[in-house]
Amino acid sequence: MTVALKKQDYRSAGEAKNAIEDAQRALRKEREAKGIVHEPKYFRWNEEAQRWTLRDLDERVKAMKELHQAKSGQ
Numbered sequence: 001m002t003v004a005l006k007k008q009d010y011r012s013a014g015e016a017k018n019a020i021e022d023a024q025r026a027l028r029k030e031r032e033a034k035g036i037v038h039e040p041k042y043f044r045w046n047e048e049a050q051r052w053t054l055r056d057l058d059e060r061v062k063a064m065k066e067l068h069q070a071k072s073g074q
Contacts, residue, residue, distance in 0.1 A: 041067075 001016035031038055041063055046053040055063070 039063075 001013050001020065004010070004013035004016060028038070040052075042055055042060060043052045044055050044059070045051075
């Protein structure tokens with residue numbers, strides 16, 4: 001998509017964008033079917049502000065460590 005945008009090929013960029021979005025929708029449906037709750041890696045819902053906010057650095061480091069442990073089977 002980025003290459004197409006740099007070349008000002010907006011038709012191809014739009015097609016690439018649609019393909020990315022379709023893949024994201026399919027992944028979301030798959031997670032929902034399996035009962036997997038998606039936990040955003042870099043953002044959290046701030047109830048007080050009623051908006052998504054960037055996670056604190058400590059939370060991001062902890063999340064990365066947990067992801068690494070899960071992938072390595074520890």
